[in-house]
Amino acid sequence: MAKETRVILICSGKGGVGKTTLTANLGIALARQGKKTAVLDADFGLRNLDLLLGLENRIVYTAQEVLEESCRLDQALVKHKQEANLSLLPAGNPRMLDWLKPEDMKKIVEMVSELFDFVLIDCPAGVEDGFKNAVAASKEAIVVTNPEVSAVRDADRVIGLLNSNGIKPIQLVLNRVRPKMMASQEMLSVDDVTDILALPLLGLVLEDEQVIVSTNRGEPLTLSGSNSPAARCYSNIVLRLQGEEVPLIDPSKEGSSIGDKFRRLMQTKIF
Amino acid sequence: MKYPEKNHSNGFHNRKEIKFPYNTNSDWRNYLKIQLNEINEKSLEIDCHKWFLSCSDIQELKIILESRGHKLNFIRSQLPETVVSAFNVSLRAELTIEESQQDQKDPLQSVEIKKDNSHYPLFHQGTLRSGDRLESEGDLFVFGDVNPGAMVSAKGSIMIWGRLLGIAHAGKAGNSKAKISALQLIPLQLRIAEKIARGPEEKPLSGMAEQAEIKEGRIVINPLQTSEVITSI
Numbered sequence: 001m002a003k004e005t006r007v008i009l010i011c012s013g014k015g016g017v018g019k020t021t022l023t024a025n026l027g028i029a030l031a032r033q034g035k036k037t038a039v040l041d042a043d044f045g046l047r048n049l050d051l052l053l054g055l056e057n058r059i060v061y062t063a064q065e066v067l068e069e070s071c072r073l074d075q076a077l078v079k080h081k082q083e084a085n086l087s088l089l090p091a092g093n094p095r096m097l098d099w100l101k102p103e104d105m106k107k108i109v110e111m112v113s114e115l116f117d118f119v120l121i122d123c124p125a126g127v128e129d130g131f132k133n134a135v136a137a138s139k140e141a142i143v144v145t146n147p148e149v150s151a152v153r154d155a156d157r158v159i160g161l162l163n164s165n166g167i168k169p170i171q172l173v174l175n176r177v178r179p180k181m182m183a184s185q186e187m188l189s190v191d192d193v194t195d196i197l198a199l200p201l202l203g204l205v206l207e208d209e210q211v212i213v214s215t216n217r218g219e220p221l222t223l224s225g226s227n228s229p230a231a232r233c234y235s236n237i238v239l240r241l242q243g244e245e246v247p248l249i250d251p252s253k254e255g256s257s258i259g260d261k262f263r264r265l266m267q268t269k270i271f
Numbered sequence: 272m273k274y275p276e277k278n279h280s281n282g283f284h285n286r287k288e289i290k291f292p293y294n295t296n297s298d299w300r301n302y303l304k305i306q307l308n309e310i311n312e313k314s315l316e317i318d319c320h321k322w323f324l325s326c327s328d329i330q331e332l333k334i335i336l337e338s339r340g341h342k343l344n345f346i347r348s349q350l351p352e353t354v355v356s357a358f359n360v361s362l363r364a365e366l367t368i369e370e371s372q373q374d375q376k377d378p379l380q381s382v383e384i385k386k387d388n389s390h391y392p393l394f395h396q397g398t399l400r401s402g403d404r405l406e407s408e409g410d411l412f413v414f415g416d417v418n419p420g421a422m423v424s425a426k427g428s429i430m431i432w433g434r435l436l437g438i439a440h441a442g443k444a445g446n447s448k449a450k451i452s453a454l455q456l457i458p459l460q461l462r463i464a465e466k467i468a469r470g471p472e473e474k475p476l477s478g479m480a481e482q483a484e485i486k487e488g489r490i491v492i493n494p495l496q497t498s499e500v501i502t503s504i
Contacts, residue, residue, distance in 0.1 A: 156400045156402075156419070160400035160403055163400075196418055
């Protein structure tokens with residue numbers, strides 16, 4: 001293999017912070033740049049990456065059938081209808097919860113790596129078996145968290161586990177940032193989060209109603225080339241992932257009114 | 272009498288370790304220079320037992336040795352602070368306990384460690400994250416943060432060169448003289464021996480190291496006095 005395939009685990013510990021949404025959007029954005037990308041839904045108990053990508057009705061086989069050799073890998077890979085560079089591989093069937101072992105996951109990821117530039121693994125929530133399987137197959141990781149105490153706590157735990165499994169590098173994406181709430185100090189700030197987690201920040205994603213709309217429609221934001229706040233954040237993340245230097249969005253400058261700025265000025269400590 | 276020179280030099284010129292003077296008020300720099308006249312060994316270990324050396328002291332020590340063509344390889348000390356200084360200038364160092372000092376009167380010294388030499392302090396470098404646990408049979412030194420959800424415990428005292436945001440239990444076998452100190456002390460919970468306290472509600476000013484100990488049956492937090500760290504161990 002001439003090039004090194006990047007196998008990136010997208011995990012968070014806590015559920016509902018935006019792992020799957022991030023995976024779908026990064027997958028599409030990478031594919032749009034001409035990178036051959038596979039997204040692997042390791043969350044097979046409650047899989048919904050296929051929903052977000054609008055590919056639910058196209059799934060015939062899963063990684064399980066590939067491992068059983070009852071189908072070929074290219075049969076199980078579901079090509080995205082608009083982005084030919086993106087393929088989805090569901091890890092398994094929701095009805096079968098206990099077939100997958102870390103070795104199986106490793107094997108399937110190795111097979112997929114042969115064919116793609118990027119493999120994004122959508123990790124299930126929690127730190128139990130599903131997480132262990134996904135970690136076994138990954139090289140690097142993106143930890144997604146929200147500016148909430150519980151999400152940060154779980155991310156911290158996950159980072160510890162990733163560290164002890166030799167995953168490197170581990171980067172951080174802070175999702176669902178609300179600039180106004182941060183400005184008025186009602187929400188954990190970016191510094192509060194990076195202070196605890198001590199990880200390089202790969203990007204911020206602003207809270208955006210368009211994300212909900214696009215999720216329900218099964219068309220990730222980055223697909224339409226939309227210019228909504230979250231879409232811009234996703235494309236910045238994709239650029240940084242490939243080593244480009246893109247300045248971080250400053251949440252204090254995003255959509256804050258003069259009143260907010262004044263309030264913040266009043267709260268700034270002089271010493 | 273075939274090799275008189277060799278006999279003469281034995282055990283002297285090949286010495287690898289230099290001990291600091293016993294009198295901690297004397298000038299170690301002069302003492303060291305005289306000692307160095309009689310040593311050929313390149314790589315040296317220094318035992319500075321009761322001496323308190325700051326980072327700059329250790330840098331100076333390093334420079335003195337290097338100017339004489341030696342290399343400072345290892346530092347032994349009975350003071351945790353000197354060990355911390357050595358770590359900070361990226362030297363290997365070890366905390367030792369001197370046998371003859373064992374039955375000395377200092378009432379603040381923790382009981383377990385004094386009586387049992389096998390319980391050496393535990394040094395840990397790196398951040399302890401949520402869910403991590405670290406236990407020491409003696410004292411515990413953490414170079415890094417203890418994040419919320421992580422727990423550190425020791426039979427002796429706990430010193431954290433970083434932020435304590437999680438739970439710390441000092442004197443877990445019942446030593447109520449044990450102390451907990453950290454560069455920033457914002458714990459979820461503090462435990463010393465059988466006493467348990469919730470962390471402070473408001474954030475302390477940053478840049479102020481603090482120490483928790485039992486006073487009048489309660490856990491209290493005060494600004495850290497350097498002299499107290501020494502006596503607590």
